[in-house]
Each structure stands twice: as structure tokens, then as C-alpha cells.
Amino acid sequence: MVRTLDSIDSIGVVGAGTMGSGIAQVAAQSGYEVVMRDIEMEFVENGFDTIEDSLDRFVGKEKLTESEAEATLDRISGTTELADLADCDVVIEAAVENMEIKQDIFADLDDEIPEDVVLATNTSTLSITTIASVTDRPEQVVGLHFMNPVPIMTGVEVVVGEKTDEEVAAFAHDLAEDLGKETWESDDKPGFVTNRILMPWLNEGIRAYDEGVASKEDIDKGMKLGTNVPMGPLELADHIGLDICLDASQTLHEELGDRYKPAYLLKRKVDAGDLGKKTGTGFYEYD
Incomplete structure (x- = not known):
């Protein structure tokens, strides 16, 4: 059973680099509690620095108030432990573009995250089907390809793997749109659309x-x-x-x-x- 959008309160983000920190920021700006995880605390702290710089620019351009920026930061916590994402209602992976690394992450997520939680990948070129194959829930795995820089670009590409459930694809569209984005859908072909x-x-x-x-x-x-x-x-x-x-x-x-x-x-x-x-x-x- 796929969780519905109105039951989502928290989002886990795996990776605190350019894409991961951007996804964490837009999720927190949209009112979600966010757990941002990377393999070293230094990377997590760099992610927070990136988010703070981005929020400062939004405040300077009067797109956010200072209190809104502070509230956004307060909604994000950082960790190096994948297990800390276990209570998140959806998890988005935004690690490096390497199939072996992504498969290792998804195998671990499959063990740590409840079985009804959707696992999304921000991959820009790699097969959703291949990433999902290491899990026991391939129907719950979907591509959510955000554009860079995430806080500014409005587009998100939803990529449907061979076994991605239709309800999961629909949920991915709804979630991205709730984060203030516009979506389009691609089959799991090399490079997708973009x-x-x-x-x-x-x-x-x-x-x-x-x-x-x-x-x-x-x-x-x-x-x-x-x-x-x-x-x-x-x-x-x-x-x-x-x-x-x-x-x-x-x-x-x-x-x-x-x-x-x-x-x-x-x-x-x-x-x-x-x-x-x-x-x-x-x-x-x-x-």
C-alpha cells in the first residue's frame, strides 16, 4: 500500500551535495521535516552551508523573510547514519552518479526503511530498474530527477522503472508538485528526456x-x-x-x-x- 501525500510529514535525503542539499532545502521550505544524510559529517556541514547561502540569497531578493529562512533551516537535521531515516515517510537518494554506489545505498535503505515507504532516486542517466533490482520493493522505487540548481529550477522528471507501480509514479508527481515543481514523465530509457x-x-x-x-x-x-x-x-x-x-x-x-x-x-x-x-x-x- 502506497502512502498518500497527506500522510507525508518527513522526507529523508541521502546525499548532502549540490543536489541533495537543494532537495532538502525545497522540502523544508515546503513545510516538511527533513533528515539529510551523508557518509561524513563534514559533507553534511557543507550541505548546511550551501543551504544557508541559498536561503540568504532568497532573503536578499525578498523571496523569503528572515523568519521563513530560519524556519526552513530548523526543519532540517543532519546525520551520517542511514538508520536515522527509518522514521521518514519518503526517501530521496541524491548520491554520486555511480550505479554500484546507488545500488549499495538502495540495498541498505531496503533493510532500514519500512516497506510501505517510497524510495526515489535523483539519478540523471542511470536505470531505475537496475537500481531497484537490489531491493525487495522494486514497485516502490521511482526516479525523481530534479534540475540543478534545485531551489531555482521548476522542473522535475519522474522516471518510471520496469516494475514501478502506477500509484507510486502518481505519488512522485504529487510530491514534486507539492514542493512547488512542475513535472513530466519518462520511461526508463538511457538519459530519460532531458x-x-x-x-x-x-x-x-x-x-x-x-x-x-x-x-x-x-x-x-x-x-x-x-x-x-x-x-x-x-x-x-x-x-x-x-x-x-x-x-x-x-x-x-x-x-x-x-x-x-x-x-x-x-x-x-x-x-x-x-x-x-x-x-x-x-x-x-x-x-
Whole structure:
């Protein structure tokens, strides 16, 4: 039996990185009690720092009051123990994009979390069906792919695995919408909707720059003015993180062939440690 949205008071988040902390923030802003877990307390504390910085920006832009920001923080607790999520009414995993790690987490969650609790994964490219296969509740596993940065982006991709129950998929839509998001649904195919289409676009922008078609500024300007997108491919890749783009592209390349082969310059940048905005240098320089 799937828990209904009106019975959900608390949300567990596995992972306190960029995505996990963002999910924790929007859940707490929406009035839910949140338990945010990571493998080391240092990572949890970094997650809280990220949330505080984000809330400060919302207050500065008068999108939240100081008291609302404080109340949001008060609803979030941090832990390194997966067992501390046992009383949560739904759990969302937002760990690194690695199948072995995700399967280990879901096997442990299956042991620790009551059987009627939905387990969601924020994976952007990996198979929901494969992640769910290590649990005794594959029908209770669903993809909830939030967009980055989570507190700002309004979209959430609901991904349905081979055994995901229809009621669980409907619950995932309802939960995301209750967090102030808009949803769309994808079957469990490589890359789903967003990354299946986005990654070739990013890679072709990088190839165009590497092959001297235009400067990086003109490639981005041309795509922004020519297609009415807010960021061009090189700027967007920097914001996503070049390592994340490379991982996603490699996953899609393995699944779907050479049309998804990562651009050489993307691999070279990642090898050099220039990962985009988060390291201060990618295709552009950041303060």
C-alpha cells in the first residue's frame, strides 16, 4: 500500500551535495521535516552551508523573510547514519552518479526503511530498474530527477522503472508538485528526456568551439539569441559541472552508441581539473 501525500510529514535525503542539499532545502521550505544524510559529517556541514547561502540569497531578493529562512533551516537535521531515516515517510537518494554506489545505498535503505515507504532516486542517466533490482520493493522505487540548481529550477522528471507501480509514479508527481515543481514523465530509457537531448547539444557546442567554428562567447551568444535559451552550451556545461557532463555523456555513449560520444575537449578539461563554475575555471573563469 502506497502512502498518500497527506500522510507525508518527513522526507529523508541521502546525499548532502549540490543536489541533495537543494532537495532538502525545497522540502523544508515546503513545510516538511527533513533528515539529510551523508557518509561524513563534514559533507553534511557543507550541505548546511550551501543551504544557508541559498536561503540568504532568497532573503536578499525578498523571496523569503528572515523568519521563513530560519524556519526552513530548523526543519532540517543532519546525520551520517542511514538508520536515522527509518522514521521518514519518503526517501530521496541524491548520491554520486555511480550505479554500484546507488545500488549499495538502495540495498541498505531496503533493510532500514519500512516497506510501505517510497524510495526515489535523483539519478540523471542511470536505470531505475537496475537500481531497484537490489531491493525487495522494486514497485516502490521511482526516479525523481530534479534540475540543478534545485531551489531555482521548476522542473522535475519522474522516471518510471520496469516494475514501478502506477500509484507510486502518481505519488512522485504529487510530491514534486507539492514542493512547488512542475513535472513530466519518462520511461526508463538511457538519459530519460532531458539528458538524452541535452548532452548531444552540449557536446556539439564544445566540439564547435574546439574545431574553431567560433569563439566560446559567440557560440553561446548564437545559441541564446538563435534558440531563446537562457544559457549557451558552454556556459551551461560550466554550471552543471564538466565532470558531471562527461559522466552523463559516457553513460549514454555506452548505452546508445557514437552519437553520444563525449567531445575530446570535454574530457581534456575534466582531466585538467577544470570542472566549471564549482572549481572557478571551466570554459570561462569564475570568481
